[in-house]
Amino acid sequence: MTLHIGIVGGTGHAGGELCRLLLNHPAVDTIVPTARNGEELERVHPNLLGSGLRFVTVEQLQERADELDVVFFCTPSGEAMRSAPFFLERGVKVVDVSADFRFGDPERYAAVYGEPHASPQLLPEAVYGITELHREQVATARLVANPGCYAITAVLGLAPLLASGLADLDTAIHLAAVNGTSGAGSKPVTEVMHAEAFGSMLPYSLEGHRHGPELETHLAPLAGRELCVDMTTAHGNFVRGIYVQASVAVRAEARAEVDRSRLLDLYERHYAGEHFVRVNSFAKKGKLNSKEYGVYPSLNAVVGSNFCHLGVDYDPVRGFVKVVAVSDNLVKGAAGSAIQNMNVMFGLDERAGLGHYGL
Incomplete structure (x- = not known):
């Protein structure tokens, strides 16, 4: 099978990353990205x-629709x-890498994104494209809603x-x-320019x-x-990557039976056979509460790859599970997971075009 592919919105980071990855995909014959202003790719x-x-x-891509x-x-939402x-x-x-089809409820979409949904009739059939969780649905879908970069990392x-x-x-x-x-x-924003962002942290959207x-x-x-x-x-x-750290309370009646070993076993069993999700299960060697950095995922291990690395631990005093998840926001968080979904939609090896490890 050879695939002919269009990319609406080829000038941004995700569109460029799709082009880069698809150029090395063994089943891809044609890549046709779009731009509005006559830019040179x-x-x-x-x-x-x-x-x-x-x-x-x-418009030129639409004229070639029968070839795709x-x-x-x-593209931006909307x-x-x-x-x-x-x-x-x-x-x-x-495969929509934007947010337009991530909610099955048009009212929820309007509440979050501030405008009515223009194609509410399509929402019931759109499959939320976390391949590891919805593989069977993705395989038969004609419309896949790729998750947001934070969302896919946190859900996994x-x-x-x-x-x-x-x-x-x-x-x-x-x-x-x-x-x-x-x-x-990819649009210039002063606060995110290197001269402003280097050595800093930029919190945003704290209201939700x-x-x-x-x-x-x-x-x-x-x-x-x-x-x-x-x-x-x-x-x-840093330029690329998603770092997620979550704290989840454990039910009071279950706290006595929870420890790091059981949690690691739970995660490894859940993702057994999943190529792109890896659990950091390195044993601890130090004393309680000592600084052991290598037992949890590091962001630089996944940059440039379609992998999501997970780590887990337990605070028995407070009864909270601590989860760490890292991925590349442009690959697993966007272009890579989109290609992974495409592979499943067309019955290809899910790993096709995505076999490289982190940089």
Whole structure:
């Protein structure tokens, strides 16, 4: 099988990363990315110099719809929900890397993103594309909603614990998440420029990040009930990567039976056979509360890859499980997971085009 691919929104970080990864995909024949203002692709993405890729307009991509197998949307919120129906009606599958199809309820979407959904009839069929959790649904989907970068990292980190029934969900899940400056997008913003951001932390959206409701929506089926996620976010002093640290209360009656060893076993069993999720299960060698850095995931181990690394521990005094999850916001958090979903949608090896490890 050879695939012919369109990318609506090829000028941003996610669109450029899709181009980079798809160029090395064994089943991809054609890549057609779009831009609005006549930009030259190799000037926008100089790492792709010599690739031969050229931007076209959205209108030109639509004219070629009959040639395409799948279209990725790497656009600001609001565009995919207006443009995706054109391709779906012509038998082209769609993977939306934006937020437009992440909520099944149009009212929830409007409350979070501040405008009515333009294609509410498509929401019931959109599959939330965390491949590790929804593989069977992704395989038969024509429309996949790729998760947000914070959301996919946090869901993968929390899924085994919530599914186990150990969590006390009458208590909010506390989640602190740090994103690289690339998560701010490709448009120049003074505060995120190197001269301003270097050596600093940039907290933002403390009144409530949009990925918070996304997390609550997609964690609830795992937990079997509604839950509250108290989420704080910041940009860190690095370009790529997502660092998530969560604290989850354990039910009082279950605390005596919880320790790090049991939690690691729980996580390893949950993700057994999952290529792109790895659990840091290194044994501790020091005394209680000593500084053992290597037993938890490090962000630099996943940068440039489609892997998500997880770590877990338990505070027996306070009764909280501590979860650490790290991923690359542009790969597992965007382009890589989108390709992983595409592979499943077309019956390909899920790892195709994504076999590289971290930098």
